[in-house]
Amino acid sequence: MNAPEDTTPAKVIPIIPRRDERGERPGELLGSVRSIASRNLQGLTAMLFDNLDDALFDLAEKAASNALQVEYFDGMRELRKKRGLIERMFIDDIAKRIADLGAGRLRERRMLSDSNAPRGELSLVEDAELEESLAVSSMASKAEQRLARNLFALNERLAMLAGGLRFDNALGPLDPGALAQAFRQTLRDLDTGMRVKLIVYKLFDRYVMSGAEAMYEELNLSLAQAGVLPQIRQPAASRTGSGSSPANMAAATGAASVARGSGQTYGEDLAAQADLLTQLGNLLAARRAPGETGMGATLQVGGNYAGGYSAGSAMPLPGPAELLGALTLLQAEIARANLATRNANEAMGEVRHVKADLLDQVSRISGHARARLSEADEDTIDLVSMLFEFILQDRNLPTEMQALLARLQIPYLKVAILDRRLFAQRAHPARRLLDTLADAAKGWSRESDPDLRLLGDVRAVVERLLQDFDDDIDVFERLLKEFGAQLETHRKRAELTELRAAEATRGREKLEHARRSAANVVLDRLQGQNPPQLVRSLLTRPWANYLVLVLLRQGAESPEYRSALHFMDDLLWSFTPKPDAASRQRLRTLLPELERSLRLGLATVALQEPDQNRLLEQLNALYRPLLGEAAAEPIADAADAARAQQANQDVETFLPPALEPEPVIALSVPPGSAGPESTVSSEALDGVRALKSGCWFEFCNDDGSRERAKLSWISPISGRYLFVNRRGLKVADKAAAQLAAEIESGHAVLLEEVPLFDRALDAIVERLRNAQTQAVPDHGGA
Numbered sequence: 001m002n003a004p005e006d007t008t009p010a011k012v013i014p015i016i017p018r019r020d021e022r023g024e025r026p027g028e029l030l031g032s033v034r035s036i037a038s039r040n041l042q043g044l045t046a047m048l049f050d051n052l053d054d055a056l057f058d059l060a061e062k063a064a065s066n067a068l069q070v071e072y073f074d075g076m077r078e079l080r081k082k083r084g085l086i087e088r089m090f091i092d093d094i095a096k097r098i099a100d101l102g103a104g105r106l107r108e109r110r111m112l113s114d115s116n117a118p119r120g121e122l123s124l125v126e127d128a129e130l131e132e133s134l135a136v137s138s139m140a141s142k143a144e145q146r147l148a149r150n151l152f153a154l155n156e157r158l159a160m161l162a163g164g165l166r167f168d169n170a171l172g173p174l175d176p177g178a179l180a181q182a183f184r185q186t187l188r189d190l191d192t193g194m195r196v197k198l199i200v201y202k203l204f205d206r207y208v209m210s211g212a213e214a215m216y217e218e219l220n221l222s223l224a225q226a227g228v229l230p231q232i233r234q235p236a237a238s239r240t241g242s243g244s245s246p247a248n249m250a251a252a253t254g255a256a257s258v259a260r261g262s263g264q265t266y267g268e269d270l271a272a273q274a275d276l277l278t279q280l281g282n283l284l285a286a287r288r289a290p291g292e293t294g295m296g297a298t299l300q301v302g303g304n305y306a307g308g309y310s311a312g313s314a315m316p317l318p319g320p321a322e323l324l325g326a327l328t329l330l331q332a333e334i335a336r337a338n339l340a341t342r343n344a345n346e347a348m349g350e351v352r353h354v355k356a357d358l359l360d361q362v363s364r365i366s367g368h369a370r371a372r373l374s375e376a377d378e379d380t381i382d383l384v385s386m387l388f389e390f391i392l393q394d395r396n397l398p399t400e401m402q403a404l405l406a407r408l409q410i411p412y413l414k415v416a417i418l419d420r421r422l423f424a425q426r427a428h429p430a431r432r433l434l435d436t437l438a439d440a441a442k443g444w445s446r447e448s449d450p451d452l453r454l455l456g457d458v459r460a461v462v463e464r465l466l467q468d469f470d471d472d473i474d475v476f477e478r479l480l481k482e483f484g485a486q487l488e489t490h491r492k493r494a495e496l497t498e499l500r501a502a503e504a505t506r507g508r509e510k511l512e513h514a515r516r517s518a519a520n521v522v523l524d525r526l527q528g529q530n531p532p533q534l535v536r537s538l539l540t541r542p543w544a545n546y547l548v549l550v551l552l553r554q555g556a557e558s559p560e561y562r563s564a565l566h567f568m569d570d571l572l573w574s575f576t577p578k579p580d581a582a583s584r585q586r587l588r589t590l591l592p593e594l595e596r597s598l599r600l601g602l603a604t605v606a607l608q609e610p611d612q613n614r615l616l617e618q619l620n621a622l623y624r625p626l627l628g629e630a631a632a633e634p635i636a637d638a639a640d641a642a643r644a645q646q647a648n649q650d651v652e653t654f655l656p657p658a659l660e661p662e663p664v665i666a667l668s669v670p671p672g673s674a675g676p677e678s679t680v681s682s683e684a685l686d687g688v689r690a691l692k693s694g695c696w697f698e699f700c701n702d703d704g705s706r707e708r709a710k711l712s713w714i715s716p717i718s719g720r721y722l723f724v725n726r727r728g729l730k731v732a733d734k735a736a737a738q739l740a741a742e743i744e745s746g747h748a749v750l751l752e753e754v755p756l757f758d759r760a761l762d763a764i765v766e767r768l769r770n771a772q773t774q775a776v777p778d779h780g781g782a
Contacts, residue, residue, distance in 0.1 A: 026102070026161045026162075026163070027102060029161055029223065029226055029228065030098060030099075030101070030102045030161055032222060032226075033098060033158070033161075033174075033219060033222075033223070034095050034098045034099075036215070036218055036219055036222060037094060037095075037098065037174055037215060037219065038091050038094070038095060040211075040212075040214065040215035040218065041090070041091060041094060041179075041208070041215070042087065042091060043211075044207055044208040044211045044212070044215075045086075045087050045090060045091075045207075045208060046087070047207045047211070048200075048203050048204055048206075048207040048208055049079070049083050049087070051203060051207065052076075052079060052199075052200065052203055053076060053079075053080070055199060055203060056072045056073075056075055056076045056079075056196070056199065057072075057076065059072050059199070060072035060073050060076075068195075071192075071193055071195060071196065072196065074192065075192040075193070075196030075199075078190060078191050078192050078196075079190070079192070079196075079200070082190065085186075086186045086187065086190075089185070089186040090182055090183055090186045093182035093185060093186070094173065094174070094178070094179070094182055097173035097174075097178055097182070098173045098174070100173070101158060101161075101162050101165070101173050102161070102162065104162060104163070104165060106165065106167065106170035106171070107170060107171050107178070131194060131198065132184070132194060132197060132198070132201070135198055135201045135202075136180045136181075136184050136201060137180075139176075139180060139201065139202075139204070139205040139209055140175075140176045140177040140179075140180040140209075141176075141177075142209075143176035143205075143209045143212065144175065144176050144177065146213075147176065147212070147213055147216060150213065150216035150217060150220060151172070151175060151176075151216065152232075153220050153229075153232045154172070154174065154216055154219055154220055154223075155167055155172045155175070156229055156232055157219075157220065157223045157224075157228045157229050157232075158172060158173070158174075160228055160229055161223075161228065174215075174216070174219070176209060176212065179208065179209070179212065180204075180209075183204055183208070187200065206425070206427075210421070279765050280383070280423075280761065280764065280765055280768070281379075283765065283768035283769065283772060284379045284382065284383070284768065285375075285379075286768075286772055287768070287771070287772075318362050318373070318377075320417060320418075322362060322365060323358070323362070323377065323417055324414055324417060324418070324471060325365060326358055326361035326362045326365055327358065327361075327410055327413060327414050327417075328414075328470060329361055330354070330357055330358065330361060330410050331410040331411060331414070331466055331469070334407060334410060334466055335463070335466035335467050347392055347402070347403045347406045348389065348392050350406075351385055351388045351389055351392060351406055351409055352385060352389070354381070354385055354409055354410070354413070355378075355381050355382070355385065358381065359372075359373070377417070380413070380416050380417060381413060383416070383423070383764065384409060384412055384413045384416050385409070386760075386764045386767065387412070387757075387760050387761075387764070388405075388406050388408075388409045388412075390759070390760040390763050390764065391405050391406055391438075391756070391760070392406050394438075394756070394759070394760075395698075395749065395751070395752075396438065396442050396751045396752050396756070396759075397438060397441050397442065398441065398444055398445060398708070400444075400455065401438075401441035401444060401455075401458065404455075404458055404459060404462055405434070405437060405438065405441070405458075405462070407462050407466065408434070408462060408465060408466075410466075411465045411466065411469045412430060412434070414469070414471070415430045415473060415476070418471060418473060419473055423761070426755075426757075426758075429473065429474075429476040429477040429480055430473065430476040431757050432476075432480055433461070433476045433479055433480045433483070434756060434757060435755040435756050435757055436480060436483060436484065436487070437458055437461060437483070438755075438756035439755070439756070440454060440458065440483075440487055441454075441458060442696055442708070442751055443696055443708050443709075443710060443725070443726040444708070444726060445706075445707060445708050445725070445726075447707060447725070448708070448725035448726045448727055448729075449726070449727075453490075454490070454726070457483065457486050461479050461482075461483055464479060465479065490726075493727075493728070494724075494726060494727055494728035495728065496728065497724075497727060497728030497729060498712050498724050498728035499728075500728075501712065501722065501724055501728060501729065501730040502712055502713040502722060505713065505715070505720075505722050505730070505733065506713070506715070509715050509717045509718055509720070510552060510717065511548070511552065512718075513717045513718070514547075514548045514551040514552050515548055517547075517551060517556070518544045518545075518547035518548045518551065519544060521547065521565065521568075522539050522540055522543070522544050522547070522568070525539070525568050525569065525572060526539065526540075526572075529572050531572055531575045532575060532622055534615075534618055534619070534622065535571065535572070535575055535619075535622075538571075538615070539568060539571070542601065542602055542605050542607055543564075543567075543568065543601055545605045546564060546601040546602075546604050546605050547561070547564055549604060549605065550564055563597065564597075564601065567594065567597040567598070567601070570590060570593075570594060571594060571598075574587055574590060574591075574594065574623070574626075575622065575626070577626070578626050578627070578628075584626070584627055584628060587623070587626060587627060588627065591623065595616060598612075598616070599612055602615070679737075679741060680737055680740040680741045680744055681740075681744065684740035684741075684743055684744050685736060685737065685740045687740070687743070688721075688736045688739050688740045688743070689736060691711055691714075691721070691750075692711075693711055693712060693713060693714065694710065694711065695710070695711050695750060695751070695753060696708060696709070696710050696711075696750075696751040696753075697709055697710075697711065697723065697748050697749060697750055697751065698748070698749045698751060699723075699731075699732065699742070699747065699748050700746070700747045700748075700749075707725070707731060708725065708726075708751075709723035709724060709725055709731040709732060710723065710724055710725070710726070711723055712724045712728075718735075719735070719736055720733055720734065720735050720736075721733070721734045721735075721736065721739055
């Protein structure tokens, strides 16, 4: 008989699992994760490749050799050709990792720098592969450290979707290490040198790794809203804040673009920026005693700041919206104020008082009697204040420009709160705009800008930012393009004027050099000779001028110049004694050739034919005794003698002025034996000789006025230095020794070429170090 059927649900074990809603949900959510990740990564990689062409093109333009330039251009072509394949392989690899997670398969977390050599065999990893591995592992580890909180939450939620799978030593499918591994795999077959690959990795770090934070936040939000661990207990953190502390900035990826003109590689520049920002974070944190926050409020140990509140009954910390609202009110006050007449001391006081003004404004908005700030926000405010204090003390900037740029403190503080990449990326539009304004201002003076056009352009940018900037950082990019276009228009006009000044100076120097050379040649040949005065005058006047023209037109190696020298030798020989018939015969043979050469030279220097004939008559009279012919008949009376003397004087009169020997001898003194060079140090002279065209100086004149000028051209002939103002007009023309002496005396100051923002960060680090060394607390920050 059939046994009664047991229908107790607890004992029913279906052979085929039921397809209920909960069974389908993890797969759907993993599909959503894959879609969100693919969409974000496609956008980030597209941004990477959109900027890659420009980066490689800029490097090719600045390449130190043709081979390096060809390598960059070849890399551009190869990456253009394989861009689509690389993007598709990268997205497919990440999608496969997410699918493997759904199937319960995880990939081992291994060092990205591990060699691909077979296990158990000793092998040497090529230097290039090792360099690539180190670059990839470095950017992955930095991103994992920076994004630890988001990654912890995301991996916890992904593990829940995978049925509680433990990651332990496994690599999450969307970890920065996984992104780096996947991207490296797509570049395996890329036919480029390692130099180009490293640049690609740096841009991957800059655009993909730095942009991944938004992807992680979107994924966490989507999963939390879907009910996947909506409440996650985060690991303890030292502090948080609405702003971006320098310690966090130091960990930000993409800290720098290719170093401009410094000789650094992309990786070296990135490391230098990260190191600098790390030092800033540590120095700012060291200003406070342990357990102390901004404004001196003591916190209980173990206080939780994640929600924006301190421990106990302390008042709430203002969030980003409150800070930005207060700053916008302060910005409006500055925009309305007439600050044209304020001096440097007043501007400095306003810069240092911004924190107090901000706290007062926050108190009025929040209704609290005494507002306070998080450590991160206070560090950001102090850092921006020190940046603008540096601007007000920067020797590179004229005082009018210092005061004008100092008005940008509030807009730049808002940028620092909105976008923590301001201090980490040289390519940040706000940073580039400030650097561009400062670089344009470096060469400004009222004398070089009589219509105050540049001053007006800079003031217009400042006013636009004060009036228009709310929270749209794109306004900095737009203003940078507009201001850059204005500078380019001016640069083209100034270049033409500067070129004319250089050409005029070059022409004068070539003429002077030719005159010296001709004078020296003539004086050398006359040394030890005693020709008639007429011959001496001929050589030092018209013939010397002819030599100058030949040198300028044909050059010292030309047949014409050699022929002119040969004429002088023959002419001087022709007036030496002729004791025998052979020498007299040689003279008779030579005279027609001498006359032809002489007429050619005299015609070239525009001596009229009647004057040439009179000169030749006088020369022929001198030749008769040398040829054994009868001399001219004796002068019969005093009247004839007077007429003959007048004729000789007439010959002297129509000859051009002689080249003076004294200046030639004075200018021929060997450098270092006498003159100004002996009064300056060799270090100063070496520094001057190492200068390159394009650097700017500030000169202090005898009347106390100051003038800014750019080194436009260094003469290859005399070694003199030509300086022009920002309009391209000549300001000065100095010898190396003169410039070195002025530098040593402080009458000439070489202005910095390093961008303003970089110099400011270096100066702030030095300032904080000195304060730490002296053990002077600096809780006020600025």
